[in-house]
Amino acid sequence: MDEPSGTPAPPDGDDMDGLRLRTKGRLDPVDLRTDRPHPARVYDYLLGGKDNFPADRSAAERGLGKAPGLRDLARANRAFLTRVVRAAVEAGVRQFIDLGTGIPTSPNVHEVAGGHTPGARVVYVDNDPIVATHARALLTSAGDTAFLLADLRDTKAILDSPETRALIDFDEPVAVLCVALLHHIPDEADPRGIIERLTGAVAPGSLLALSHLGADLAPAQAAAISAGAAQDGVTLIPRDRETVSALFTGLDVLEPGLVPVPLWRPDTPVWDDEVARTWIYGGMAVKP
Ligand SMILES: C[S@@+](CC[C@H](N)C(=O)[O-])C[C@H]1O[C@@H](n2cnc3c(N)ncnc32)[C@H](O)[C@@H]1O
Numbered sequence: 001m002d003e004p005s006g007t008p009a010p011p012d013g014d015d016m017d018g019l020r021l022r023t024k025g026r027l028d029p030v031d032l033r034t035d036r037p038h039p040a041r042v043y044d045y046l047l048g049g050k051d052n053f054p055a056d057r058s059a060a061e062r063g064l065g066k067a068p069g070l071r072d073l074a075r076a077n078r079a080f081l082t083r084v085v086r087a088a089v090e091a092g093v094r095q096f097i098d099l100g101t102g103i104p105t106s107p108n109v110h111e112v113a114g115g116h117t118p119g120a121r122v123v124y125v126d127n128d129p130i131v132a133t134h135a136r137a138l139l140t141s142a143g144d145t146a147f148l149l150a151d152l153r154d155t156k157a158i159l160d161s162p163e164t165r166a167l168i169d170f171d172e173p174v175a176v177l178c179v180a181l182l183h184h185i186p187d188e189a190d191p192r193g194i195i196e197r198l199t200g201a202v203a204p205g206s207l208l209a210l211s212h213l214g215a216d217l218a219p220a221q222a223a224a225i226s227a228g229a230a231q232d233g234v235t236l237i238p239r240d241r242e243t244v245s246a247l248f249t250g251l252d253v254l255e256p257g258l259v260p261v262p263l264w265r266p267d268t269p270v271w272d273d274e275v276a277r278t279w280i281y282g283g284m285a286v287k288p
Contacts, residue, residue, distance in 0.1 A: 042063070045060045059228075070225075073279065076262050080261035082107060085177070088113075094121065096175045099152055099198075109124070126147075126150075171203055177209050178209070182212050183212050202287060204288060205286065212281050213237075213279065214241060214260070259281065
């Protein structure tokens with residue numbers, strides 16, 4: 001696969017040691033922009049992961065100063081991802097395109113899907129070369145999975161890639177996952193147009209699941225986090241419920257609708273303070 005221009009080829013090591021070696025050696029750390037925070041690595045730090053750098057940790061700590069519940073938010077979002085994958089399998093869907101995969105965090109999509117059905121197929125997509133390194137090593141070692149280093153905005157590259165075409169049967173329903181991703185896409189890149197191109201390509205019965213930081217759920221925290229991210233060079237745009245709902249235009253939104261993620265088909269009772277800390281909407285819709 002051709003890498004997007006300007007993006008360094010990811011190292012092809014198969015473990016963290018390989019990454020460290022190559023980060024010190026063949027790959028210039030500046031090429032991987034480890035000197036700057038990156039959404040995947042900041043999120044990894046919030047989730048308690050180890051695949052992050054000082055710039056990511058500093059950014060996350062600054063974020064926690066403005067929104068102390070960010071760790072809970074990240075964990076609740078990850079739990080939402082698990083529940084939507086399970087719900088997709090229960091709806092009979094066996095193939096997944098996981099956009100904005102992030103650094104592998106167990107249980108990953110193929111692990112959740114594979115735990116509920118044999119033969120699940122997953123294409124993972126992210127634009128971070130470090131995610132690519134970990135994902136190629138960890139996510140594609142078992143079952144029918146592939147990783148694609150691509151930008152969400154280039155939907156044609158994602159839909160037409162050999163990886164996608166090898167695993168996804170576009171005549172059958174597919175679950176398109178955009179979990180904690182679209183708030184990294186600025187308005188001028190037309191998030192709604194991106195979703196329309198993706199959902200336009202998949203068969204009826206396909207599912208779109210997304211989560212998105214909610215500007216109206218915690219306005220002061222959302223504004224502070226967004227402004228802080230902008231200072232770090234990271235696009236982070238919480239949007240209000242109406243704007244996020246519009247991403248589902250043309251699709252049938254499934255129960256319980258677009259809600260703070262802890263309230264999306266919870267497995268256990270949900271406390272009010274948990275919802276208050278978790279200012280991120282989640283929902284799933286089906287293509288009629
Ligand atoms: C907050 S993480 C979410 C990870 C995972 N989806 C989850 O919810 O647990 C956002 C991910 O989106 C990726 N991302 C951001 N902008 C992207 C873009 N334009 N194209 C592809 N991936 C992108 C980041 O690299 C990061 O891994």
